[in-house]
Amino acid sequence: xxxxxxxxxxxxxxxxxxxxxxVLVLSHSLFFDWRMFEPLIALLQKDFEILVxxxxxxxxxSRGGARDxxxxxxxxxxxxxxxxxxxxxxxxxxxxxxxxxxxxARHSDRLRGCIVMGSSAxxxxxxxxxxxxxxxxxxxxxxxxxDTLMYIMFGDDTLRSPAQAALCAQxxxxxxELGSEIGAAAHGVIxxxxxxxxxxxxxxxxxxxxxAQDHAYSVAQSEQIVSASGRGHxxxxxxxxxxxxxxxxxxxxxxxxxxxxx
Numbered sequence: 099x100x101x102x103x104x105x106x107x108x109x110x111x112x113x114x115x116x117x118x119x120x121v122l123v124l125s126h127s128l129f130f131d132w133r134m135f136e137p138l139i140a141l142l143q144k145d146f147e148i149l150v151x152x153x154x155x156x157x158x159x160s161r162g163g164a165r166d167x168x169x170x171x172x173x174x175x176x177x178x179x180x181x182x183x184x185x186x187x188x189x190x191x192x193x194x195x196x197x198x199x200x201x202x203a204r205h206s207d208r209l210r211g212c213i214v215m216g217s218s219a220x221x222x223x224x225x226x227x228x229x230x231x232x233x234x235x236x237x238x239x240x241x242x243x244x245d246t247l248m249y250i251m252f253g254d255d256t257l258r259s260p261a262q263a264a265l266c267a268q269x270x271x272x273x274x275e276l277g278s279e280i281g282a283a284a285h286g287v288i289x290x291x292x293x294x295x296x297x298x299x300x301x302x303x304x305x306x307x308x309x310a311q312d313h314a315y316s317v318a319q320s321e322q323i324v325s326a327s328g329r330g331h332x333x334x335x336x337x338x339x340x341x342x343x344x345x346x347x348x349x350x351x352x353x354x355x356x357x358x359x360x
Contacts, residue, residue: 101158104176105169110158111151111177114143120210120358121186122146125174125194127216127341128287129240129247129273129280131157134191134344141351145358146187151177153193155283165286167193171200178208187358189213191343192314193287199323202304203296211303213354216312216340218319219297219326222288232288236281241274248273253311253339265344297327304330305357307350309338 099112112132122142124135132150139148152159153170163169174197178184187210190198195217202212222228234243248257248270256262304327308320320332333353338345 102177102180104180105163105173107154107163107173108160109151109154109173109177111149111181113181114139114148116143116145116147119145119147121183122148122354123174123178123183123186123188124148124150124343125188125190125197126150126153126156127192127194127251128156128283129251129276130191130269130341130344133157134269134341137347138343138351141347142354145355149177149181149183149186153197153283155279161279165282167196167200167286167290170286171197171204174201175205175208184208185210187211187213187354189215189343189354190217191215192217192340193283196287196290196293199293199297202300202302203293206301209302211305211357212300213305213307213357214320214323215307215335215342215350216309216315217306217323218315219294219323220292220319222290223319224314225288228284228288232281232284235276235284236278239278240276240280244270244274250314251340253309253313253337253345255311255337256339256341256345262345269344294322294326297323300327300329303357303360305353306330306332307342307353308332308334309340309342309345310334310336311339312342314340 195214308317
């Protein structure tokens with residue numbers, strides 16, 4: 099575990115060395131931190147050198163500065179350069195996917211491949227629904243909105259399955275503890291610009307993973323990323339909602355390994 103100061107912000111990261119293996123950077127969702135990838139890391143660390151980090155404003159990283167998606171992308175770029183990770187695979191779930199797409203479109207020389215999970219390249223299509231929630235988070239934190247957050251971030255099977263009860267309880271407790279500062283990060287997510295025009299003629303290999311039960315972004319929105327970029331393919335992850343890397347790590351790990359072999 100370590101910290102690195104880039105762009106006037108202190109980012110927390112963890113690195114799983116695997117000399118000679120390709121580097122995979124994992125970028126987490128809103129309301130989570132790097133720990134959402136722990137099940138996926140356990141499955142992939144023999145095949146990749148893995149780096150995970152916390153976005154500014156979340157986890158153990160510092161809270162200062164802007165939280166918009168362009169700023170988060172510049173943070174990720176600076177992290178890649180400072181740690182000499184390029185060219186690497188970059189995989190992002192939800193908010194991390196917004197970062198992944200911007201990196202792929204603007205800094206293709208840093209990436210071997212872009213993996214987008216439970217995300218979108220377009221404007222926020224549920225802005226009217228999410229705006230009051232974000233305002234509430236900014237005033238009072240997440241405790242009173244925890245049921246809504248759980249519904250947004252997890253699929254129906256995950257929420258109902260006894261086998262996933264421990265996972266849901268763990269993240270329910272963690273998200274309940276989020277204070278009002280999470281509102282700034284949430285605002286950055288819902289107010290993001292579309293990157294669909296930037297994806298035309300994308301130069302980076304692309305894999306898009308969509309949760310079959312995603313309550314936030316539909317499979318069609320994942321397919322839109324492939325259509326706009328003119329490359330890659332979309333794979334639907336069964337029995338998963340928005341947090342595909344956490345809900346179905348085995349399916350995601352298999353898809354990433356196949357993608358890296360192409």
